[in-house]
Amino acid sequence: MADITRLDSGPRMSQAAIHNGMVYLAGQVGVAGEGVAAQTKTILQRIDDLLARAGSDKSRILQATIWLDDMADFAEMNSVWDAWVDTSNPPARAAGESKLATPEYKVEIIIVAAQSA
Template sequence: MSRIIRTEPNPVMSKAVEYHGFVFTQGVVARNLDADFKTQTADVLAQLDALLEQHGTDNTRILQAQIWLKNMADRDALNEQWTAWLPKDGAPARACVEAVLADPRMLVEIMLITTK
């Protein structure tokens, strides 16, 4: 049986769960919620880089992304940073929706499924 690895679990969630060569991340939000959209997005992508690296993978192995925006008007700004962050021809399957997030200062939240 394959082992399940949970990264920094708490009673509610883990930062990531690795199973059978797949890595599932939590929904990652910016550490500084008072920052603007561009800064929050850059921070989220940097956190995802670190989390994927911790599990021996990177953004070239992303299978699916789920993205929540506080305001869909930020989608173009997101896509600018997103496409710069992704490897050429490496875009995953993706959903991007407008949502009410857990804290009104959260502007973007991203969750990934990747493989090793």
């Protein structure tokens, strides 16, 4: 059985779990109270950092799930995402509207990626 590596574990969750060459990130959020673009930039930096620590990068993302507290913010979030995403290797992606953990969060992004070979 393959080992499971967990990053930044707490009593409730880990920020990343790595198993069989796959990286599963917990939902990443930005700084509560900031705007959609600022939260998205922070989230994407956290994703970059976690993927690097897990032996991966954004070119290896297989799936992204994006939750917005209001779909009216979709274009603003996409403007930041589009500047960040590896356009040669875009992941499968879904986006939807959901109440997030606290009203001050506007965006949450969940990532599944492959480790680098």
